[in-house]
Amino acid sequence: MDKLRITGGRPLNGEVTISGAKNAALPELCATLLTAEPVTLTNVPRLRDVATMRLLLDNMGVQSETHGERGGMSFQAPDSLKPEAPYELVKTMRASVLVLGPLLARFGRARVSLPGGCAIGSRPVDQHIKGMQAMGAEILVEHGYMVAQLPAGKTRLHGARIATDMITVTGTENFLMAAALAEGETLLENAAQEPEITDLAEMLIAMGAKIEGHGTSRIHIQGVDCLRGCTHQVVADRIEAGTFLCAVAATGGDVILRHARAEHLDAVIDKLHDAGAEIEAGDDFIRVRASGRLKAQSFRTTEYPGFPTDMQAQFMALNCIATGSSKVTETIFENRFMHVNELVRLGAKIQTDGKVAVVEGTDKLSGAIVMATDLRASASLVIAGLVAEGETIVDRIYHLDRGYDQMEAKLRGIGADIERIK
Ligand SMILES: CC(=O)N[C@H]1[C@@H](OP(=O)(O)OP(=O)(O)OC[C@H]2O[C@@H](n3ccc(=O)[nH]c3=O)[C@H](O)[C@@H]2O)O[C@H](CO)[C@@H](O)[C@@H]1O
Numbered sequence: 001m002d003k004l005r006i007t008g009g010r011p012l013n014g015e016v017t018i019s020g021a022k023n024a025a026l027p028e029l030c031a032t033l034l035t036a037e038p039v040t041l042t043n044v045p046r047l048r049d050v051a052t053m054r055l056l057l058d059n060m061g062v063q064s065e066t067h068g069e070r071g072g073m074s075f076q077a078p079d080s081l082k083p084e085a086p087y088e089l090v091k092t093m094r095a096s097v098l099v100l101g102p103l104l105a106r107f108g109r110a111r112v113s114l115p116g117g118c119a120i121g122s123r124p125v126d127q128h129i130k131g132m133q134a135m136g137a138e139i140l141v142e143h144g145y146m147v148a149q150l151p152a153g154k155t156r157l158h159g160a161r162i163a164t165d166m167i168t169v170t171g172t173e174n175f176l177m178a179a180a181l182a183e184g185e186t187l188l189e190n191a192a193q194e195p196e197i198t199d200l201a202e203m204l205i206a207m208g209a210k211i212e213g214h215g216t217s218r219i220h221i222q223g224v225d226c227l228r229g230c231t232h233q234v235v236a237d238r239i240e241a242g243t244f245l246c247a248v249a250a251t252g253g254d255v256i257l258r259h260a261r262a263e264h265l266d267a268v269i270d271k272l273h274d275a276g277a278e279i280e281a282g283d284d285f286i287r288v289r290a291s292g293r294l295k296a297q298s299f300r301t302t303e304y305p306g307f308p309t310d311m312q313a314q315f316m317a318l319n320c321i322a323t324g325s326s327k328v329t330e331t332i333f334e335n336r337f338m339h340v341n342e343l344v345r346l347g348a349k350i351q352t353d354g355k356v357a358v359v360e361g362t363d364k365l366s367g368a369i370v371m372a373t374d375l376r377a378s379a380s381l382v383i384a385g386l387v388a389e390g391e392t393i394v395d396r397i398y399h400l401d402r403g404y405d406q407m408e409a410k411l412r413g414i415g416a417d418i419e420r421i422k
């Protein structure tokens with residue numbers, strides 16, 4: 001099993017190119033199921049989750065190929081494909097549930113394994129099921145699978161008003177894709193507003209979908225009879241960019257992130273600014289400069305445009321070596337403090353009580369062997385390792401590989417002493 005060996009204490013300087021967003025690429029790969037015409041995505045990040053999603057599509061009968069250096073991939077989903085997502089593939093990646101909407105909308109049936117819980121929380125998919133039922137699907141949950149079909153005599157889903165009990169990102173994406181091909185109008189209330197939703201909506205519009213209001217909490221979709229192929233560029237990964245911003249804020253240095261979108265990171269950038277980092281941004285770049293210990297910042301995770309839960313662990317790592325104490329409140333997932341005990345092994349002072357972690361900043365961390373428990377927890381341990389005195393080994397980095405495109409190579413490129421070992 002791969003590990004990362006990091007020798008801490010080096011500032012980061014130079015330039016990093018930010019990859020396409022995992023959380024946009026995954027639904028967009030699923031959106032290729034909505035048409036028999038070829039669809040090309042560019043700027044697709046090289047991630048384990050993308051490879052898993054491609055395998056899942058391949059297993060159904062989708063033809064795909066990669067081309068070019070800059071993450072180009074083409075897909076063609078024939079009318080004859082098998083609308084099924086087996087447990088063996090779904091268990092490794094929750095985003096597999098995103099095939100449900102497109103399969104139902106185009107093929108009128110789907111058999112998709114329930115994803116099950118994961119380290120950060122139980123993550124049920126009840127809202128996805130309720131929404132598809134509101135659009136006319138009959139869904140049974142049996143033997144660990146969602147078995148979905150249209151009622152006898154029906155060939156398409158129908159539009160509906162869907163108001164979810166909570167804001168759900170992949171739920172909104174599933175409804176968008178299903179409604180794009182449904183008969184009539186769909187109104188999504190309480191929709192997620194993440195930039196990845198907007199990016200997916202823009203791809204669907206390029207395929208011929210009629211969507212208005214994406215990027216707000218009310219999205220209107222007028223279903224169309226069929227969608228066509230398109231070429232779409234995956235939006236920049238705001239979480240990868242935020243992770244590098246926190247890394248530089250923690251180690252000190254001066255780094256320019258290329259292909260990064262500052263407007264998608266307002267909540268994180270505001271906190272970094274308050275902490276004492278200098279941030280400058282243009283259309284397609286973010287520059288961060290920091291030196292010495294920054295000031296700890298309290299924050300609370302919320303849905304976009306609030307502070308993202310996917311940045312909580314990385315910012316907490318920064319708070320661990322900042323001056324002063326901070327209160328970190330996680331409101332989205334019930335078990336997203338798994339990095340705390342590992343950060344403590346590196347010398348951090350953190351106490352948790354339910355949704356709240358109180359961090360007492362300390363002037364140094366010391367390298368140790370730590371274990372990654374989930375994707376962003378892994379990133380927080382890497383940041384802490386870059387600061388810690390001596391050597392840190394981060395074990396189980398398959399979590400990191402799910403969602404970061406060549407993280408250690410990018411960090412080495414800006415001066416980090418980091419290597420992958422077996
Ligand atoms: C592939 C992808 O885009 N993943 C992101 C997506 O996950 P994901 O879409 O799975 O997260 P959701 O927005 O759906 O989850 C928000 C909350 O709603 C709950 N919930 C959700 C759906 C449902 O049917 N029932 C239910 O109870 C979840 O357990 C969670 O507590 O948004 C999360 C929140 O920003 C991010 O951390 C993930 O990186």
Ligand SMILES: C=C(OP(=O)(O)O)C(=O)O
Nearest residue numbers: 023094095310375376403
């Ligand atoms: C939780 C995350 O992803 P996923 O929903 O794919 O598990 C994440 O990207 O931090």
